[in-house]
Amino acid sequence: MTVTDALVRDDERHLRDRLDELLPAFASDAAENDEHARLPEAALRRLHAEGFDAAALPQHLGGGGASYSFFGEVVRALAEADPAVATIWTMHLGAAVGLAQLTADSLGSYYADALLAGDRFANALSEPTSGNRFLNPQQEASPVEDGHVLDGAKRFVSGSEIADHLLVNVAIDGAPAFFGVEPDATITVIPIWDSLGLRGTRSQLLSFHGTLLRADRRGAAPGPDHRNYVGAGLAGISLGIADAALGALVAHARSRVIAGRPLAEQQWVEYAVADHHSRIEAVRAYWRQALRQADAGDPAHAGGFDRAKLLANRVAVETAQLAVRVGGASGYLRTSPIQRHLRDAEAGQLMAYSTEVLSGVIGKQVLGTETAR
Ligand SMILES: Cc1cc2nc3c(=O)[nH]c(=O)nc-3n(C[C@H](O)[C@H](O)[C@H](O)COP(=O)(O)OP(=O)(O)OC[C@H]3O[C@@H](n4cnc5c(N)ncnc54)[C@H](O)[C@@H]3O)c2cc1C
The missing domain is CATH 1.10.540.10 (Acyl-CoA dehydrogenase/oxidase, N-terminal domain)
Known part of the structure; x- marks a missing residue:
């Protein structure tokens, strides 16, 4: 060292x-x-x-x-x-x-x-038309003297209302291009984010009306050695939600007494908790391996991030669903954190790349029918 x-x-x-x-x-x-x-x-x-x-x-x-x-x-x-x-x-x-x-x-x-x-940043990448394929923008920007102009929309931009800078991608002659944009009067926030889960992200729709994409704010193409914090972090978000759901389950099972005995002593609860806890720990270990591979510059980390996200998204939903069962009707009330963990867990699967897109990518790799994402 x-x-x-x-x-x-x-x-x-x-x-x-x-x-x-x-x-x-x-x-x-x-x-x-x-x-x-x-x-x-x-x-x-x-x-x-x-x-x-x-x-x-x-x-x-x-x-x-x-x-x-x-x-x-x-x-x-x-x-x-x-x-x-x-x-x-x-x-x-x-x-x-x-x-x-x-x-x-x-x-x-x-x-x-x-x-x-201390400036704040947000990713304005997803488009109404490109869906999950957020790195393949469909919205073409038009050339002007100082750069390009964007008329269009970006959606689900987490934290956009407090962002000083947006990372925006567009198509230029059909190829992806990246720009830094400082929000001005040409960008309007459309408040769509009344969502089921991850409500505090306020991932709004942004409407662009003749927004200048300055030539001097244009970035180069991403390189293989560039930090990929979004790819690294998405599995961690779902694992944290899984940990929170399991924690809420345990707290409920230990405090709820049925016919004189804590719910935590029922055998079906023990078996189910052992199963989910073991799976969470397995995903955590696998994700940590991918993070260490990224730290060591091992290109295998990219496939590890994909698989870790897929596994973490699923284990979070399944653990939150178990928490709902163990919680019974009291865990189903808005006053219980369990229902919030279930709603938040579902969002992990939707964030790009979704579990379906990842399953397609990984399946093709395994089957040897791989094409570009
Ligand atoms: C909480 C949250 C925060 C977000 N934050 C940001 C952000 O900060 N910045 C940003 O740019 N975006 C953000 N997004 C957007 C997100 O990353 C996705 O790009 C976006 O949700 C995809 O669009 P869509 O949900 O309409 O799904 P669609 O792409 O329309 O997908 C609908 C369904 O079709 C499936 N599907 C789509 N394409 C394929 C395919 N090729 N193969 C198989 N199945 C497919 C999906 O899995 C899904 O089941 C956020 C989303 C959420 C939920």
């Missing part, structure tokens, strides 16, 4: 301790954020103030150079407390670090400096 590596690990340890202190407050706001579809803005600003954003920025871009493994553990822990915080933080870093990487040669430290200064 080099001196720099040792300093990074010390920073990670310090931040992990700080996170343990922050999480109870984040968790205690989660139910209200969900109830009112309220952005957890204070938690996100706190994460920045405590140094989590700077830590996640790669060292060559002026950040702390924290590992994927560290990033993943922070996302999982945040998701157990409030998955809306975890989702927006993942998207924020995905967009910020993505823009800093894509424009490093043309704009220097512009986006890295903005992240370090």
Whole structure:
């Protein structure tokens, strides 16, 4: 281990301790954020103030150079407390670090400096027409003197209402192109986000009316060595929700007494909990392996992220469904956290790439009928 590596690990340890202190407050706001579809803005600003954003920025871009493994553990822990915080933080870093990487040669430290200064970022990638294939934009931008112009829409943009910068992709002559866009009067938020789960992400529809995509804010194509925080983090969001659902199940089973004995002592509950806990731990171990592969620069991590997301999305839904069964009618009430975990777990499967798209990709790889995603 080099001196720099040792300093990074010390920073990670310090931040992990700080996170343990922050999480109870984040968790205690989660139910209200969900109830009112309220952005957890204070938690996100706190994460920045405590140094989590700077830590996640790669060292060559002026950040702390924290590992994927560290990033993943922070996302999982945040998701157990409030998955809306975890989702927006993942998207924020995905967009910020993505823009800093894509424009490093043309704009220097512009986006890295903005992240370090506390600006907020969002991914405006998904389109009404491209659906899950968010990296293959269908909306063609028209050339103008200073760049291109976009007339169209991006949807489900988590945290967009507080974003200072958007990572936007469009088609130019049929090929994907990436831009940094600072929201102005040409971009309107259409408030569609009255959703079943992950309500605090406020993943709104953005309408673009003649928005200038500045030539000097255009990024290069993503490279294989670029940080992929969204790909790394999505499994962690679902694992955190699975952990929260199992925690709520255990709390209920231990406190609910039926005919004089705790529900936790019924054998069907023991068997089912053993099964789900073992599967959560297996997915966690597999995901951590993929994170370590990413830290080591092993290209196998990309397939690991896909499989970890698929498995984590499923185990989160199945664990939350078990929690509903164990919770009985009292767990079905709005006052119980169990129903929220089930609603949040469902959202993990929808976020790109969805479990269906991933199943198609992985199935084709295994069957040897692989085509481009
Ligand atoms: C909570 C949440 C937060 C999000 N945050 C962001 C964000 O910050 N930025 C952003 O850009 N986007 C975001 N998204 C969008 C998301 O990542 C997807 O791109 C988007 O949800 C896909 O569109 P759709 O849901 O309409 O699904 P569709 O693509 O219309 O899919 C509908 C159904 O068809 C299936 N399907 C689609 N394509 C295929 C295929 N090729 N093969 C097999 N099955 C297929 C899907 O699995 C699904 O079952 C978010 C979504 C959610 C739910």
